[in-house]
Amino acid sequence: MNMSSKLLKPDSHLDLNSMKELPDSYAWSSSADHADGQNSSGSDPVPVINLEDPNVMMHVGHACKTWGVFYVMNHGVPMTVLDEMEASGRDVFSLPLDQKLRAARSADRVSGYGVAQISSFFPKLMWSEGLTIVGSPHEHAQKLWPQGHIHFCEVVEEYKKEMNKLANKIMWLVLGSLGITKGDIKWAGPTGELKEACPVLQLNSYPACPDPDRAMGLAAHTDSTLLTILHQNNTSGLQVRREGTGWVTVPPIRDALVVNVGDLLHILSNGLYSSVLHRAMVNRTQHRLSVAYLYGPPSNVRISPLSKLIDNSHPPLYRPVTWSEYLGTKAKHFNNALSFVRLCAQINGFVDVNDHSSVLVG
Numbered sequence: 229m230n231m232s233s234k235l236l237k238p239d240s241h242l243d244l245n246s247m248k249e250l251p252d253s254y255a256w257s258s259s260a261d262h263a264d265g266q267n268s269s270g271s272d273p274v275p276v277i278n279l280e281d282p283n284v285m286m287h288v289g290h291a292c293k294t295w296g297v298f299y300v301m302n303h304g305v306p307m308t309v310l311d312e313m314e315a316s317g318r319d320v321f322s323l324p325l326d327q328k329l330r331a332a333r334s335a336d337r338v339s340g341y342g343v344a345q346i347s348s349f350f351p352k353l354m355w356s357e358g359l360t361i362v363g364s365p366h367e368h369a370q371k372l373w374p375q376g377h378i379h380f381c382e383v384v385e386e387y388k389k390e391m392n393k394l395a396n397k398i399m400w401l402v403l404g405s406l407g408i409t410k411g412d413i414k415w416a417g418p419t420g421e422l423k424e425a426c427p428v429l430q431l432n433s434y435p436a437c438p439d440p441d442r443a444m445g446l447a448a449h450t451d452s453t454l455l456t457i458l459h460q461n462n463t464s465g466l467q468v469r470r471e472g473t474g475w476v477t478v479p480p481i482r483d484a485l486v487v488n489v490g491d492l493l494h495i496l497s498n499g500l501y502s503s504v505l506h507r508a509m510v511n512r513t514q515h516r517l518s519v520a521y522l523y524g525p526p527s528n529v530r531i532s533p534l535s536k537l538i539d540n541s542h543p544p545l546y547r548p549v550t551w552s553e554y555l556g557t558k559a560k561h562f563n564n565a566l567s568f569v570r571l572c573a574q575i576n577g578f579v580d581v582n583d584h585s586s587v588l589v590g
């Protein structure tokens with residue numbers, strides 16, 4: 229996720245559901261890169277991790293190190309909670325455009341309805357719309373449904389509660405795989421629960437597109453989180469960038485959720501676990517929906533490489549940053565943000581091989 233406060237372009241609120249042709253402002257060049265990943269049958273699949281496996285910690289560590297993304301099965305989130313969230317997302321995006329625009333994100337805010345927040349970094353528009361919910365969904369729901377919105381709010385609150393439990397569980401598996409124990413984490417409570425920042429839910433909608441080969445649902449980016457947990461409907465679209473392979477499709481698996489390593493975990497692990505570059509493609513016939521739970525640390529916590537991972541031969545590669553400081557850097561420098569919090573890697577010779585600052589995107 230990226231937070232930018234630039235003003236939306238004038239034609240950025242077209243009703244994508246009614247378009248019969250791709251407007252020029254949405255036509256990305258159909259480069260080889262664009263087509264790459266549409267058929268990734270030759271590549272290794274993204275790891276699927278059973279959270280009830282006795283060796284789960286080792287598998288999580290391996291997936292973070294080699295992919296930066298993995299599926300989780302037996303995650304404990306009831307299917308009904310996922311299905312209800314998906315149905316509520318569908319309810320939001322199927323409202324008439326003028327009704328959705330009542331909840332439009334204003335120029336200086338992250339929360340609300342609108343185009344992808346990374347749009348300002350690209351000359352072309354993305355074939356998607358989103359609703360970002362920071363904290364309570366109440367304010368947006370009231371604008372979207374002035375007659376009543378209790379059900380939507382209940383569904384969102386329940387979803388956030390379940391996601392928070394799961395994010396805690398996965399975060400401890402990640403930390404455990406790095407040799408980190410409860411006492412090493414400043415923002416862990418007495419029973420080991422991680423205090424979280426204001427939770428952020430990102431609902432994404434990708435309408436069927438008349439010219440999917442030239443369109444882009446969501447351009448390549450890394451998330452500015454510790455972890456992101458993603459639920460997708462039964463339509464493919466998510467792709468991750470893998471060194472040496474290119475774009476690999478991450479198709480939906482009915483009982484699984486997708487977990488991404490974000491930039492703050494990249495920093496916390498001193499680059500051992502790399503944040504994964506990902507994007508969303510669109511298709512001609514199906515409406516795709518995804519719900520991302522963006523998990524980060526409490527706002528007063530400064531994230532820096534864990535001291536247990538630092539010694540004379542492994543100096544810290546990043547300086548401490550809070551989540552909001554990092555979001556500010558991301559809003560200015562987008563996919564180069566990690567290199568702006570990096571400590572003189574080139575001078576002391578310790579280069580983080582997982583840093584994406586040299587990757588060209590879009």
Ligand SMILES: O=C(O)CCC(=O)C(=O)O
Pocket residue numbers: 229430432446451458460465466506507508517518520
């Ligand atoms: O829709 C997807 O699969 C990806 C969404 C995403 O990357 C995000 O919301 O940050």
Ligand SMILES: [Fe+2]
Pocket residue numbers: 229449450451506
């Ligand atoms: Fe993302």
